[in-house]
Amino acid sequence: MNKKPHIEPYTHPAAGWGALKQVAVNLVREKVAGGNYKTLLKQNQPDGFDCPGCAWPDREHASTFEFCENGVKAVAAEATSKRVRPDFFAAHSVSALLEQSDYELEQHGRLTDPMVYDAASDKYLPIGWDDAFALIARHLNALPDPNHATFYTSGRTGNEAAFLFQLFVRMYGTNNFPDCSNMCHEPTSRGLPGTVGIGKGTVTLEDFEHADTLLIFGQNPATNHPRMMNELRDCARRGAAIVSINPLRERGLERFTSPAHALEMLTGSSTSISTLFIQPKLAGDFALIKAMAKRLVERDDEELAAGRASVLDREFIGRHTSGYEAFEQDLRAQDWEQLLTESGVPRAQIDQLTEIYIKGKNVICTWGMGLTQHKSAVKTIQILSNLMMMRGQIGRLGAGLCPVRGHSNVQGDRTMGIEEKPAKAFLDRLQKVFHFEPPREHGYDTVESIQAMLDGRVKVFFGMGGNFAMATPDTPLTFEALRNCDLTVHVTTKLNRSHLVHGKEALILPTLGRTEIDLQNGVPQGVTVEDSMSMVHISYGINKPASDNLLSETAIVARLAHATLGDGQLDWLACGADYARIREMIEQVFDDFHDFNARVAHAGGFHLRVASREREWRTASGRAQFVPHAVDVDTPIHRARARYGERLLTLMTARSHDQYNTTIYGMDDRYRGVFGMRRVVFINKEDLAMLGMKDGQYVDLVSVWEDDVTRRAERFLLVEYDIPRGCLGSYFPETNGLVPLHSKADIAGTPAYKSIPVLLELNTNQ
Template sequence: MSQKATFKPYTAPAGGWGSAKSLGKILSREGVLASGALTLARQNKVDGFQCVSCAWVKPAKPLPFEFCENGAKATAWEITSHRCTPDFFAAHTVTELLDWDDYQLEQAGRLTHPMRYDAMSDKYVPVSWGAAMAEIGREMRAIEDRKSAVFYSSGRCSNEASYLYALFARLYGNNNLPDSSNMCHETTSVALPISIGIPVGTVSLDDFAETDCILFFGQNPGSNAPRMLHPLQVAAERGVPIITYNPLRERGLERFTNPQSVVEMVAGKETRISSSYHQIMAGGDLAGITGICKALIEIDDAARVAGETPFLDDRFIAEQTHGMDEFISWLRTQDWEELVRRCGLSRAALESTARIYARAKATIAVYGMGLTQHRAGVETVQMLVNLMLLRGNIGRPGSGICPVRGHSNVQGQRTVGITEKPELVPMDTLAEQFGFEPPRDTGLNTVEACEEILAGKVKAFIMLGGNFVRAIPDRSLMEPAWRRIRLTVNVATKLNRSQIIPGEVSFILPVIGRIETDSQATGEQSTSMEDSTGCIHGSKGVRRPASPHLISEVRFVAEMAKHTLDPNPKTPWDEWTADYSLIRKQIGVTYPEIFFDYDKRMWEPGGFKRPMPARERVWKTKTGKANFITPKGLDEDLDMPETGNDVLRLITLRSNDQFNTTVYGYSDRFRGINGTRDVVLMNKDDIERLGLKVGATIRLETSSKDGVYRALGGLAVVAYDIPAGCIGAYYPEANVLLPIWHYAESSKVPAAKSIPVTIHKESDEVTEPGLIAAE
């Protein structure tokens, strides 16, 4: 904790002067006030670098400042003047660093030298790149069972590095390629292909200019994708209804002042974003969307009886879809009282949404992890698709399904082969292209990798970016098991908790960041990424690397491959390292329908769009049509005990001052929480019912019967506008409460948005008197 903890309701809009002040504060704190402003001018520009934060669209006609508050924070965090040198590691043992929190670890600055863990001194010590790669190669070759090595990657990795990394894993002998998608939108990647035949959304940025209705579920653009607020603002200003379903009232979905508009800033003009806001129960979206569908059917029934124009798109349904009759029959059997009880909203609220939706000509459905991180997350996403199909809202301008991805290239790396599922990769093409027999067995996803680690079966774990140990569930079980892994390799730009939980042989290997110039034998190199809408863009670094001892991610993969694999004339690692265009050429051979003329097209304003058959109403499904999927039931969290006096549903949250596991500070401005992350947000009625006091200290315990004690203590109670029976606490701290087995069926995404917990008093004394009730 860096300052006195306080809670004071924040009354200003998203954006505005609060955003501007936050930006100035972090640029100053990181020592890049002047140079950072120049760097930000190149962010998300056609000839600049793609944001290292979220995956929102890089537009063809960018704004003068095409970055948001959190994107600017991510840039400042990476270009910081602070350095984490060998002197830092000489001054601190790993045991000492275990007491540091996430913010303190990363605030040490950019890593400057490759380091190896020395168990005798309990410190990381410098190692040459040559010695590090040689030892990694020896360890990897010594593993008899090639399936016991895991190759994790962060969603920030470029297409070029990701493609080589996936190729290396398969040349090594397995498909163990979990990535950050396994923790968030793998639910999307499982649900959408069954429903509409593609694993990604169908919406483009242009669709926001043509839509006349937007439905929003479980996504917080104010903190997680703030640049999205610009098209939402434009839509709201032209009268488009934006109907939001989210347990907490998030400021970015309420009001917005564009910090790039002088007029709005001076005048204090605010734009209303959501036209109606429904605070649905955590885990209630499946029932809620079902209720909207049911209400739409009833509206349509009434119109037909009255001889009026039907509200369902009969022609589209008849010609383009499959499974309608079964779905409608199931809908008609659903009981309104049960739907209302499960979603926590009134029937009138659901019916009002259905009436607005029924009259809209084109609707976009936006969603985030509020839908995907539940046990029935796959069925919930498919229910949202069902709603879109009822009125033909996929495959025409201004409409479609829009999952908002997190990491800046989490979608792109899947496109170029980072997947544990061999059926998603053209293995026969790879076999001919590189002269080997690729493994055909399904690899490990994130949850399965954790299970194998707990069982002691993983011998090597390579992390190409990310903070795996901190991001995963069941931290109290995973950290001790992690130490028993023979080889752990952390490829990173900054220090994080994964690195201070070393395996028997452990390395920290620092790399060039995306914002930095990448000079190889043939000159400065460019990389590429894919945004949330399936557009692929080029990216050029603009700053000098933080240290002369850094190498690129591409070079790291190539060096690891050279030291691990037998020579293969069809895999010229040195040539690929020298000229990344040769990697893109190979990507084009593997995926010709997507990446033809790759080098030229990636510099087109707005990028080039990967084929989206569903946008053209071409359905790559087993039925050859878009499918209505009838769920097995309405229970969104199948192992969740019924809430009552004891068990509550915990929603893990990100603050306005973080991106995933990266914590920029202790100010969650929009929620009015400052100086701490050790809080639990509670409905005031639950506080009173449980005999608690605002500001008192409590402990959360997971309600489960697996014999494992999971607890998180030292949390101050904050009264907040959250549905009764639901509470909120910060991610990743609350991951200790999330069992590894509590995941979405089919996708195995951790079900972090509805964890069954009980509350236990630690002290009735109000330890933080500044924590007052929310207005």
């Protein structure tokens, strides 16, 4: 743990004893009290709490071993014995804290008391809860227009807090709801409704038991959602074909040793996961998937000409879809050379991948942010669903679409109405149930909120969790935007950089973690979440709160609403005192939540109906929709390459293994062989030769955009790596400043974190 920073290729299987070692390391590092070790045994259990990390579902929500290395890191961070009390802030100015790294800020521990910024001393001072809510209410009620405030939501916020939050904000008068979905799976939420009618996946864990083929796009599950690896292990051992489609050959998709299986651990054995690796170039997935669809049409022609059965599911296409003829016509007209150039994948591999898809009787496609954080992300999601529709691989057992969400309740927050573009039917229901006129004008998403803060159109920023300043693009510009506010407020468990990049006035509001007992009027309260596969279950904390002066997120929303709006429209304090009451309100708004309290009381909770899983298509035509799209050959990357030639490279940002979102737990990325450092850039050896550079040299990254703004990230170590030519990889948030604010996905607005055109310059200090 204290070794000199170095690069050392990792040759072992993912997980195994290395993962268990890190469990111990994190419990020690966070100084978790011995009695709190039992917390792990209650993680993802019916009588315990949901992991505050990823949104991967739990096997029957009752396994005896349902936690992973990254889940332990998240839980240890909450259960830490380290505290950030008012005396800490008395000893540290904000300017001094800004000099600390993100890792150092994380290591200080749990916040214990609400704090208010004092400009005269440049320090945070204690403030009472009532005074804090009064300060926020004063700012909100003084605004000439409710749209001058914006309300951010992190994906760890539970359903009850999220529902109450959106209700309060809409009663206040705005739809300004930037959230973490805007920065990750927004293209999924915007793309799938146009093809299958709903922006959610169509599979459950049961489908993995019946799948014979899995296509995994743009994911690194061993780091980002490790519990998924046990499902992949079981599929591989059953003989399923697993194809990994990703620019990086991630170690977890090569070999995996399951800590949940004693024999593998004791014998040192492992399971080979992927049968084939395909490495498209960055932003090449759309062209690759379109190439598969084109090849599928060609193979269908060959089979029919030979008098054999069609490889397309013509019954499904005819009965359930619309627009296939135009889609097929577009595929036939598509030039092969363009697809090969834009995907970066050889024709032989495309043919091999397509044959695997054809042979699959039950195919699941999964994807992560490798597909969604690009300019063409929405049409990539749509053509992927179209590819699956060509063989009827949606809406039956063992097959379907599986977007793998990041944070634990990012999907649930959207279901609860954390949405800057709410549907008319949802607003109509709010109006009917709560007897007020909700705002109808679309609000600001994340990028739009930053621009509005810069322009002075938003003067109050309220953050329900997260680390907004570091999760967002164009870091210096985002800092300027936050500092341009009259008031910034952050609800949080631990200190992060967003609390130090503040408005003229600022508040830090400490909240309970999901591992902690939430007592309201002496009664323990549970909170619910919705995972990536639309399962809703309830969670109860078991640890004593880190401080007697913490409030739950739900209580914070209730008291803020009471202070701002009074009780004329709703008894907010009563809602905050009994979360079952909020769930009764939720079921009045959403039909799928009928009998919410009774159904969620059962072990494992309940599954929300996904219409497309049952082949009900909530599209304008009432059918699943084929949508043809052209390959875009005039993007900012294309234009930059035309100007700079092969020196222009495309950068993707990624997590290290020792982080979760923007939270830095440690300085290692063990599966990629990086230890004790984070400022590295992965590069193909042929690109090194082309540039006249060497592995181990330090470079500066300079992004190339069309606004004449210089964006630099300085002193990164070059690491030769198995990555396609013309492509680079590095970690966020260190490289988020290279992403221009308006470099984003068409329609969805997601920052293009995986499509950053850059140049490399040797750092002068080698």
